[in-house]
Amino acid sequence: GEQVEQRPPHLSVPEGDSAVIICTYTDSATAYFYWYKQEPGAGLQLLMSVFSNVDRKEEQGLTVLLNKKDKQLSLNLTAAHPGDSAVYFCAVSAGGSGNKLIFGTGTLLSVKP
Amino acid sequence: EAAVTQSPRNKVTVTGGNVTLSCRQTNSHNYMYWYRQDTGHGLRLIHYSYGAGNLQIGDVPDGYKATRTTQEDFFLLLELASPSQTSLYFCASSQGGSTEVFFGKGTRLTVV
Numbered sequence: 305g306e307q308v309e310q311r312p313p314h315l316s317v318p319e320g321d322s323a324v325i326i327c328t329y330t331d332s333a334t335a336y337f338y339w340y341k342q343e344p345g346a347g348l349q350l351l352m353s354v355f356s357n358v359d360r361k362e363e364q365g366l367t368v369l370l371n372k373k374d375k376q377l378s379l380n381l382t383a384a385h386p387g388d389s390a391v392y393f394c395a396v397s398a399g400g401s402g403n404k405l406i407f408g409t410g411t412l413l414s415v416k417p
Numbered sequence: 418e419a420a421v422t423q424s425p426r427n428k429v430t431v432t433g434g435n436v437t438l439s440c441r442q443t444n445s446h447n448y449m450y451w452y453r454q455d456t457g458h459g460l461r462l463i464h465y466s467y468g469a470g471n472l473q474i475g476d477v478p479d480g481y482k483a484t485r486t487t488q489e490d491f492f493l494l495l496e497l498a499s500p501s502q503t504s505l506y507f508c509a510s511s512q513g514g515s516t517e518v519f520f521g522k523g524t525r526l527t528v529v
Contacts, residue, residue, distance in 0.1 A: 345522065405460070
């Protein structure tokens, strides 16, 4: 079945720098791609979703790139600030009625003032 | 705002104990899910359901039962809890298809 690798597991950047998280998936039939943010004691907050016909999507300081040839999904936080410190997960889905999500292993991002 | 409420938020039980985790959604969603989150694994799907009385097997179902009693309520049952089931459990709901999946705040279960 589908497998998703996420890297790096830990990332520390100074405030104002960019942070890049990369996920690699295995199933070429994967159609939907998601990035979630998890803060301590909270559930998962959806940051952005993209469909497989989109190569690049930008929203509010976040850029998602999808490289279907290499089966790679990335999240770029431009000009990170301390409030961005959290655990980030990518997730993928083949779609279908159940929308079962397969998650990456997570990245703990620390943004230092 | 879509709402998924889990209870309890924290639970400690002994090995061999019986535990029920509860989840209620007020989103009128058809689909509900139970995931467990473990370091190095991300979130993994245990069971899911597309309506009252329905249950579908997820990717890591061993040792877990689940029951969807109403459209709103989905329960996860551990009848003989083991230390390997110590984890952070998330319930979620969605309308299915490619629609957004909404998560609860999680239940931290410790089996000693």
